[in-house]
Amino acid sequence: xxxxxxxxxxxxxxxxxxxxxxxxxxxxxxxxxxxxxxxxxxxxxx
Amino acid sequence: xxxxxxxxxxxxxxxxxxxxxxxxxxxxxxxxxxxxxxxxxxxxxxxxxxxxxxxxxxxxxxxxxxxxxxxxxxxxxxxxxxxxxxxxxxxxxxxxxxxxxxxxxxxxxxxxxxxxxxxxxxxxxxxxxxxxxxxxxxxxxxxxxxxxxxxxxxxxxxxxxxxxxxxxxxxxxxxxxxxxxxxxxxxxxxxxxxxxxxxxxxxxxxxxxxxxxxxxxxx
Numbered sequence: 258x259x260x261x262x263x264x265x266x267x268x269x270x271x272x273x274x275x276x277x278x279x280x281x282x283x284x285x286x287x288x289x290x291x292x293x294x295x296x297x298x299x300x301x302x303x
Numbered sequence: 304x305x306x307x308x309x310x311x312x313x314x315x316x317x318x319x320x321x322x323x324x325x326x327x328x329x330x331x332x333x334x335x336x337x338x339x340x341x342x343x344x345x346x347x348x349x350x351x352x353x354x355x356x357x358x359x360x361x362x363x364x365x366x367x368x369x370x371x372x373x374x375x376x377x378x379x380x381x382x383x384x385x386x387x388x389x390x391x392x393x394x395x396x397x398x399x400x401x402x403x404x405x406x407x408x409x410x411x412x413x414x415x416x417x418x419x420x421x422x423x424x425x426x427x428x429x430x431x432x433x434x435x436x437x438x439x440x441x442x443x444x445x446x447x448x449x450x451x452x453x454x455x456x457x458x459x460x461x462x463x464x465x466x467x468x469x470x471x472x473x474x475x476x477x478x479x480x481x482x483x484x485x486x487x488x489x490x491x492x493x494x495x496x497x498x499x500x501x502x503x504x505x506x507x508x509x510x511x512x513x514x515x516x517x518x519x520x521x522x
Binding site for chain 1: 364365366379380381383386387390391394395396430431432434436454455457459460
């Protein structure tokens with residue numbers, strides 16, 4: 258995932274990273290879909 | 304040094320078939336300034352792995368965080384890892400931040416993460432997510448392939464080297480495997496650790512939550 262206007266800098270994107278991981282990690286642990294509506298690519302055979 | 308982030312050449316060497324083993328021999332904890340956070344010391348047959356544990360009582364999900372080739376507990380993005388631990392605790396997620404025994408040694412760092420996984424499983428974690436940055440992103444991709452309870456891997460600005468087998472992360476995962484018990488000793492084979500990679504990292508971006516283009520944004 259790339260964030261616009263962050264110049265590939267994780268520091269500049271830290272607010273987005275915080276928000277994404279705070280949502281994604283619990284959802285992944287619970288095997289739940291992302292509430293924000295982001296979708297995940299599922300590899301073949303998964 | 305084979306396996307480090309700058310060595311992009313073939314990884315054939317005389318030790319390729321040597322088994323890598325690690326056994327946790329003793330685990331201890333010590334307090335920090337924050338009463339909710341502990342330093343943990345995972346003593347093993349390959350040396351002591353230091354960690355910082357942010358436990359959540361009653362939670363069964365956990366995330367393990369590792370840094371880049373220089374190691375460290377705090378991660379990129381202005382100390383993401385301690386900040387993330389505070390954000391995840393209210394959601395019932397325990398965080399373990401690991402310092403490598405031998406930073407920039409890919410195989411040893413993979414073993415460190417797997418030891419962390421075993422430790423977390425031993426204290427009750429049923430599901431795990433791994434989070435790594437740059438060199439550490441490749442480390443968690445490999446560890447995620449090898450440890451059954453890993454539900455997801457987040458690779459931030461992953462280096463290319465060491466991500467060849469990222470497609471293995473797409474394997475079907477049972478919701479709650481019953482056939483995995485706490486097993487502080489595990490084995491890996493050098494020959495099964497990944498060699499140089501190219502487009503595999505792109506699949507990590509698509510499938511497992513990488514946060515920036517591979518090889519870029521390593522801050």
